[in-house]
Amino acid sequence: MTTRAINGVYNRSSIGGRAREADPNFYPLLDALRRLQLSGGVSLRLEKHGNDQTATLVFAGERSAEVERDFRFVQQTLGVKGGPNDELNLTFGARPRNEKEIAVLSRSMLGILLEVANGIDVPASHVAEGRAAESARTSGAANPRDRPLIRIE
Numbered sequence: 001m002t003t004r005a006i007n008g009v010y011n012r013s014s015i016g017g018r019a020r021e022a023d024p025n026f027y028p029l030l031d032a033l034r035r036l037q038l039s040g041g042v043s044l045r046l047e048k049h050g051n052d053q054t055a056t057l058v059f060a061g062e063r064s065a066e067v068e069r070d071f072r073f074v075q076q077t078l079g080v081k082g083g084p085n086d087e088l089n090l091t092f093g094a095r096p097r098n099e100k101e102i103a104v105l106s107r108s109m110l111g112i113l114l115e116v117a118n119g120i121d122v123p124a125s126h127v128a129e130g131r132a133a134e135s136a137r138t139s140g141a142a143n144p145r146d147r148p149l150i151r152i153e
Contacts (some may be wrong), residue, residue, distance in 0.1 A: 001149075002112055005105040007078040008095050012146060014118040014136030015111060025077045026147055032077075041067045043049040044090070055090035057102060078102060121148030 003011055011031055012022035036042040041063055044055045059082060063071060075081065080088055081099045092102040107115065118136040128133040137148045 001115055002102075002106055004111075005103075007080070007095055007103055011078060013115070015114050019136065027143060028078050029074065032073045035070050036067065037076065039064070039067045039070075041071065045087075057088045059086055061087075063133050112149050116149055119149035121151040123152065126152075143152060 004013070005011060006026075006029065009026050010020065010023045013020050021109070022068050033151050036059075041060050043060070045058055047054050047056070059071065079096070079099060080102060081145045082088060087100075089101045091097075091101055091103050092106065096103040103114045118133075120132075121133040121135045121137070122137060124141050127134045137146055139147055
């Protein structure tokens, strides 16, 4: 909900002129990153350098075949390169500056609230009466992440 894109791989958006489906690899990327996190194969290190703070994604050395598969998928999808004990810089932006960087483009607080509002499934009678707008998400969407976020009965 809070992320628009990771290294140019875009999330779903239901906001006005930017309405779009998620890129085909966005949800599988989230799933792979979550599995890596749960495996202990990835961690985040924060460092202070004066007034600046840097974030580094650290990948552990030893990996099972499943973790290695997820690691390779993340590398390929994000266009990053790294070895068993590699570190990648985490930064804000739409695109990375190099193959050792992961650029995360976050949504504004207003954008997050608009996504939530556009994802509320309200009764059809409320839509017909003009009391509410129809949800930008459908209950029958194949991917559960594309279904309504909130249902009002």
